Amino acid sequence: MNITMALQFLLLPAGAVTVAWLARWRGWSVPLMLVLAGLVVGLIGSRVPGMPAYELDPEVVLLVFLPPLLYSAALESSYLRLRDFRRPVVMLSVGLVLFTAAVVGLLAHAMIPGLPLAAAFALGAIVAPPDAVAAVAVARRLGLPRKIITILVGESLFNDATALTVYRVAAAAAVGQGVSGMGGFEQLASGVGQFVYAAGGGLVIGLVLAYLFGRLFGLIEDPLITNTISLLIPFVSYLAAEAVHASGVLSVVVVGVFLGHRMNRANYGTRVLSYSMWKVLDFFLEIIVFVLIGLQLPLILQGLSGKDPLRVAAYAAAVFAAVVVARIIWVIPGVWGPRLLFRKIREGEPRPLMSHVAVIGWAGMRGVVSLAAAFALPAGFPERDLVLFLTFTVVIGTLLVQGMSFPWLIRKLGVTSDQEIYRDNLSEAAAQQAAAGAALARLDELTEDGVIETHAEVVDRLRNQAERRAMGAWERLGGGVGPEGEETPSALYRRLRRAMLEAERTVLVRMRDERRIDDEVLRRVTRELDYEEATLARE
Incomplete structure (x- = not known):
């Protein structure tokens, strides 16, 4: 690699970091500004001779970017909260993905001449899953209530496994791989079997690896070694599952949730280093991913030469509308249906707020996984260039339309986490007081041998520090x-x-x-x- 190539290689991360810094400085949405910057640079750069083209490599996205981003999000998620909200998470990550794939697939098959049903369902699976990166970045920045964040993050962690499995089955059927001589029922049964195998295999492999890595970390106390190993975990988990054609995404998420739940057992050095390491790595990978999305437009437009622009625009608008409306249609009965059918749910769970339902229904931003899946379609796939363009417009449309209107909707509905913050501070103060009491009691036990008489200043300092920490939690209220x-x-x-x-x-x-x-x-x-x-x- 010569100097010129090296400099061109550095242009992308350097530009992405600059845009991200400006966005954070001005208080703008970092993902949206990166996508817009990528669009502008892509359109201008395509007309400048010698300007490097950053084509999205699906293997790089699925093997390099996706595993660590999913693993980091899983580490920070709460196993207990995911368990509490497992019904809405499953309904969104499995039910909504299948529903969206079906709606988009049927619409595209009926609307686009010559697009086979299997290829249309592949398109539906590609655009069905909201992006984990976008969900985490936007939800936490806007300070949404914890329940909404848990549901959105849980959905985005698990929906890729559902979507990519359906995508593989539909894409294989579209190019005639492994379905010769099979009728519709046999194809459906085969698809269901592959889906169950991929999900079950990913879950089992994730649980086994989570147990093994948990035992390994119990034997190693060196924070540097532990965190170096943790950098390899998402790739090992993903590749181990993919090697047997199971869901690598589900395997990574399971390992991340399990190890995140046990993080309190690690020593403080491991936790401090882990938090900093993943925060920096997340930020770097996220900004590269978002700017790459915008840069793909010139490459995608090249494949549409010869097609009627108005007809293609109509297809794109219809698919985008179907993706957005399908989520709204699914979320409302998905929230109220179980309450109407089961009295145990009505009596055991608080009545959902319509403002929260509206926020979840509008939070469907797509991202780089959808683009990577579209780019990974084989050359013989029917209407491949059109499918790629429709995927791009859905990703850009949801990021810009929903992403830009999301803060306004939240403010308009008055959805905040202020009450949760106060409750957190109150419970933290009580916990700090209880912990300080235990610390002071332990200090009294340790100083019963008369050390307090010879080193009173040390004991007083320890006592004052424990009392100050307890009082500080109450004062923060x-x-x-x-x-x-x-x-x-x-x-x-x-x-x-x-x-x-x-x-x-x-x-x-x-x-x-x-x-x-x-x-x-x-x-x-x-x-x-x-x-x-x-x-x-x-x-």
């Missing part, structure tokens, strides 16, 4: 302000201590510049100050 509007003791402590830490850093840097201490000493001492300041941010 008032926003760091006392009843008379005065600054609380904990808020005062944090403000003064941060100023002291900054003064310490200034002196240390000056001593390094004066060559009185080495850079290694500066880094080691600064790291200790950073850990203390990170603790202050949570006190």
Whole structure:
């Protein structure tokens, strides 16, 4: 690789990071700005001689980008909340995907001349699953209630497994692979069998690997080694399942949810390093993915030469509308139907808020998995270029139309997590107080041998720190302000201590510049100050 090629290779991540920084600085939606930037650069770059073309490689997306992004989202998800909301998650990740694939497939088959039913169903499966990256990025940025976030994230974690399985069966049928001499019923039975095998195989492989990795992490306490191994886990999980034609997506998600649930058993160093590592890796992969989506437009338009633009635009508008309407049609009865049919659900679950139902019904942004599946269609696939364009318009349409209107809808409906935040702070304060009580009791046990008489200052410092942490949690409920509007003791402590830490850093840097201490000493001492300041941010 020469210097010119290397520089062209760096253009994509460098540009994506720049756009993401500007979007975060201005408070704009990072995914939307990246997609728009990709569209603009793609259209302009296609007319500039020598401008590199960044064609989406489906294997790179499915093998390099998708596993770590799914695994990271699964690590941060809550097994207990997913279990609590398993019914809506399953109805969306399985039922809605199948329903959308059927609706889009039947519409496309009836609307597009010469498009076989199997190929139309493949198109439906391609555009059916909302994107995990978009769902997590938008939902958390907008501060949605925890229940909505859990349902949307749970849906996006598991729906790819459903969609990709249906896609493989339909795509194989569309090109005549493995269906020769089979009737409609036999094809349906074969498809159902493949679906059950892929889902069951992915689940079993994920559970086995989760157990093995859990035992391995129990034997290793080195945070650096543990987190290095964790970087390999999503790829091992995905490839292990795909090697036996099971669902690699489901395998990755199962392992991530299991290990995330057990993360509290790891040592603090592993957790601190893991959080930082996955946060940076997620951000980097996400911005590359979103800008790649926008860059695909010139390549897709090249395959449509000779087709009637108005007719193609009508197809795209119809498919986009079908995807959006199918979700709304499915969500409303999906929420209210079980309550009408089962008294146990009516009596055991609170009445759903229509505002929450509306938010879930509108949150259907598609992403790079749909594009990767479309690009992976074989060359002999019927109307491949048209299917690719229809997929692109659905992805762009949902990201722009739904993504840009999503914040307005949430504000209009008044959907916030303010009550949850207050309840979280209240429960945190109670937990901190209980933990501090246990810590003080343990301190009393350890100092019964008379150490308090010879090292009273150490014991007093430990006692004050435990009491201050407990009181700080209660003070946060008032926003760091006392009843008379005065600054609380904990808020005062944090403000003064941060100023002291900054003064310490200034002196240390000056001593390094004066060559009185080495850079290694500066880094080691600064790291200790950073850990203390990170603790202050949570006190």
